Amino acid sequence: MLTLPQADQAAHFASGFAPASILTVDTEEGFDWDKPFTRDQHDLTHVDRIARFQSFCEGIGVSPVYLVDWPIVQSAKAREIIGDAVSRGAAEVGVQLHPWVNPPFEEEVNTHNSFAGNLPPELERAKFSRLRDAIEEAFGTPPISYRAGRYGLGPATKSLLHDMGIKVDTSVRAYFDYSHQDGPNYEDFPNHPYWVAGETPLLELPVTSVYRGLLASAGPQLFPKLARIPRAPGVASRTGLLERVRLTPEGTPLADAIKGIDAALAANLPVIVLSFHSPSLAPGNTPYTETEEEVDRLYAWLDGVYAHMARRGVTPSTIAQALAAANAG
Template sequence: MASRSILDPPPRESLARFRDRIPRYVLTVDTEEEFDWDKPLTRDTHGIEHVGRLSKFQEFCEHEGVVPVYLVDWPIANARLAADILREPLADGRAEIGVQLHPWVNPPFEEEVNQANSFAGNLPPALEERKIEALRTTIEERFGMAPLIYRAGRYGAGQNTADILRRQGIAVDSSVRPKFDYSSAGGPNYRPHPVAPYWLDDERTLLELPLTTAFWGMLRRQGDWLYPALWRVPALRGLLARVGLLERVPLTPEGVSVEEAIRGIDMALDDGAPLLMFSFHSPSLRPGDTPYVRTEDDLDTLYDWWRRIFTYLQQRGVKPSSVTDVMNAVER
């Protein structure tokens, strides 16, 4: 019994549906170490000083009635403070936990650290699996919960990732980022993948929850072929967005305004997306740790972004969800 490769667009019959037909959204947090995004990756030049900020964010989500899904990588899994903050919310169902693999900081350390190997799916299958297994086991030991969702760091799934996840008892993947292509850096091309959830195997035991990205503008119906055709001229992409012709909108507060995100939500819902997957990086909870949050004012803006988005989703009748809710509601 084998799974389809995460890298291959799925057949239409594998699309997943919810029994109640209620649209949902899930908030995922790429819970990871701080590092300089502009410098080459290394095994040891990183920090975890922002981890204490998870407490405030968790309280914020609880107040808003949202269950955040923390996708934890190796440095965070081994941070005692992270476990101290999240263990109780996880046990009470006020938060959920998953696996996020940054192979360059995750043992066993057998590969060269370079750009190609930063996409875990490029590693030898046995090494990719040993890294995932080491991280999954550590998360379960430290946080008291078996993770049921996986995201490859840098969205770097590979040909063997789906089968590895099944063997490791992980029922959900969220590595696919539709309308994005990382092949120029040695990573996957997710341009042709659907935004809607779909099954990665005929037995319906492994579910893909792609991150949500939508095209907006007068040319949005042509976005799937027009946007990639303009990759060599980013200035033209920017011009098309400014004049309302074509804009790519991922659902994240990092580099996307509230107004842009609302347009993306509207487009995704109008296209019939049953699930909206949001994401951002946990180091953005401390000013200076990502390019998106440099000051305390930026951090206030990030929290306000979520507050306004939650309000808009409620107005549109989109239900806050979680991995557990998704798995209970999906048709098999």
């Protein structure tokens, strides 16, 4: 999973599918992002807000992908809201593994072990299996997609996903490096979809980030160097030389996101994968939505982004549709 793909592994999609977009939601417990990881210091007070979000998505013609972790699948309210949408074909459900809150609890809770791919393979598998089975039981459908919490893929994850029936992974956050926390380094990974080689190929749909600016073509080589120089990325962005744009309502202004979408389309990116965390649907859970006004701005961001993508001919899609189109491409 952590091997750079070769050019011949790029995914090609059936005629008429691209460009498409997928809205993924890291559907998880709320916890203090500034404090150490714990087994039990979290809450699910934002879950009621998922109903408003689902209604909003249906209003703009989008079927979100809820990447569900253990505390969420244990919530009767979450099962009710998400399950209703899934049963109506208005949403998809996938797997998201936060190992520190997912049984069995055998490892020490720390930053290193917060990346599931760092765990002993048998423990990563045991946690994943418990979660996958709980999701299928709760929502009546076997999940086919996965996002490792904290984007934490590991050397044993590929065989695990193969054995568990997962067809699509969306854990790679292209152009980002988590090695300073003992996590994976995706700085050199592409942002376009590709097939992970193996006995049964796995479709990788990276979370979309793009480089834009005069030096965008050199972004993968240049930006990591700039990031190690204080204030250099900000200077490069303000001068129009180079900017890394994350396609998320969490910390990316709408105007920048629109420019990022245009950059993705100019680069012929076939699938744009948007993402955010479900606790941001209620104030006070994440640094991005500390007030109701900021929650409203998250919705305004989504509204603006989807209006712009509609003007640019980008069609809302789902992971299942993307997989079918890739298999036919």
